[in-house]
Amino acid sequence: MHTRRTPRRTRTAAALIASAALLLAGCSSGTPTTSRAGSPVAGAAAALAPLPGSTPAALAPYYAQEPAWRDCGVPGFQCATVKAPLDYAEPSAGDVRLAVARKKATGPGKRLGSLLVNPGGPGGSAVGYLQMYAGIGYPAEVRARYDMVAVDPRGVARSEPVECLNGPAMDAYTRTDITPDDEKETEALVSAYRTFAEGCGAKKPELLRHVSTVETARDMDIVRAVLGDEKLTYVGASYGTLLGATYAGLFPERTGRLVLDGAMDPSLSARRLNLEQTEGFATAFTAFAEDCVRRGDCPLGGKGTSPEKAGENLTAFFEKLDARPMSAGDADGRELTESLATMGVIAAMYDEAAWQRLREALTSAMKESDGAGLLVLSDSYYERDAGGAYSNLMSANAAVNCLDLPPAFESPDDVRAALPDFEKASPVFGEGLAWAALNCAYWPVRATGEAQRIEAKGAAPIVVVGTTRDPATPYRWAKGLAAQLSSARLLTYDGDGHTAYGRGSACVDAAINTYLLKGTPPADGKRCS
Incomplete structure (x- = not known):
């Protein structure tokens, strides 16, 4: 695979094992055509429109929150709760409470801000991922300069979880x-x-109507603000790439250093997406x-x-x-x-x-x-x-997928x-x-979303990572997303397995670490093995 293999950072959270296969439960619609570099892009799909640059007055109290950090029982980590509106169209209709965790920058060196991480799913616990892997397994030089932060998306794990069956x-x-x-x-x-x-x-029938990727991306902007960061720095894997790309499409001017690893292509039809997976x-x-x-x-x-x-x-x-x-x-x-x-x-x-x-x-x-x-x-x-107990991964996965896009x-x-x-x-x-x-x-709730291109015009460089033999997010999806994003830099890992960062490639890790620490993205089309 590569000439010098570093020790693999094993991801023990089961959500990482399941992160993208579960996308088959419900995907997107739209008809793909071909873009530059021959990548599939849905020419008929509309582009995601950015939100206004100013914060609406009705949302101002959410952006002005000051989280009360507390010890959350895992050494070195702090936890807090951040509120977001249940319905962004009617902020007065009630709140959802989002679980946030962080591990403060260890130093030395000047702190660069917060680095949000998301392992995918949808339905994977970002807080669990941070505490079990990212907060201790990310490169030491990255953890030294960033507060490592995770927020469980609405409906997931510690953030008012959707539960379907016992x-x-x-x-x-x-x-x-x-x-x-x-x-x-x-x-x-x-x-x-x-x-x-x-x-x-x-x-929770009302919550079931408001667990879309767009709403979660808007939640991330509230979290960014209450953390005191002008721009979002983010590493998302698998479904986390769709979440990150959606954020960039909605808030291009607030997009900082984004790494989208194991990328999804939001422009493909449901049948095409399932077939390619x-x-x-x-x-x-x-x-x-x-x-x-x-x-x-x-x-x-x-x-x-x-x-x-x-x-x-x-x-x-x-x-x-x-x-x-x-x-x-089996005991049962x-x-x-x-x-x-x-x-x-x-x-x-x-x-x-x-x-x-x-x-x-x-x-x-x-x-x-x-x-x-x-x-x-x-x-x-x-x-x-x-x-015999299950996490809410499967429930949240269906809830998000079936709301995001038509079956x-x-x-x-x-x-x-x-x-x-x-x-x-x-x-x-x-x-x-x-x-x-x-x-x-x-599904008891009709889909509210649709397939769309994400261009994020005006965003800073975004690193899109694709693995050539990725089983769950095929390499062509990374090419498709990179062709849509106006500022994308495609980083290719010629290898096996799902996602590439932190999985043994010194070449991939060096390129991403340099981008996170110095802001210098890899050259578009760079390949690692």
């Missing part, structure tokens, strides 16, 4: 068959989606399969086995599970189903460091009929703990019509990922 109900939901073979199984899948949506709609997982699986068979102990085939044949072998294993789930030694009596096994494999596609673990889990399952390893990987994807599919018939394209994109994952995109069709 633990046992989520167990049932996650094992639902997502490759229905007949009408009865299709009805069961639709029923599961309806039950999930009804659970979300029964709690399916292709991304196929690309990642090919890389995994090639590595697996080369080692000689691969359960998907011996040396010389093609990735296509390895995929056929995995598909055959999934089909066996579809017919008869496998024991997984759960078995390994086809759907859980599929999510376990997908979870491991995010980081090549997990390939050995996946190889071992597949060996145990395929050769010893022990599904425990794949079930553990699946649980990490869904953020299920050993006691990818409106009915089972729509999915069936699209299956040939999805199965061509990925013979292993295509069918399941197509059906996974149906859930927003039953």
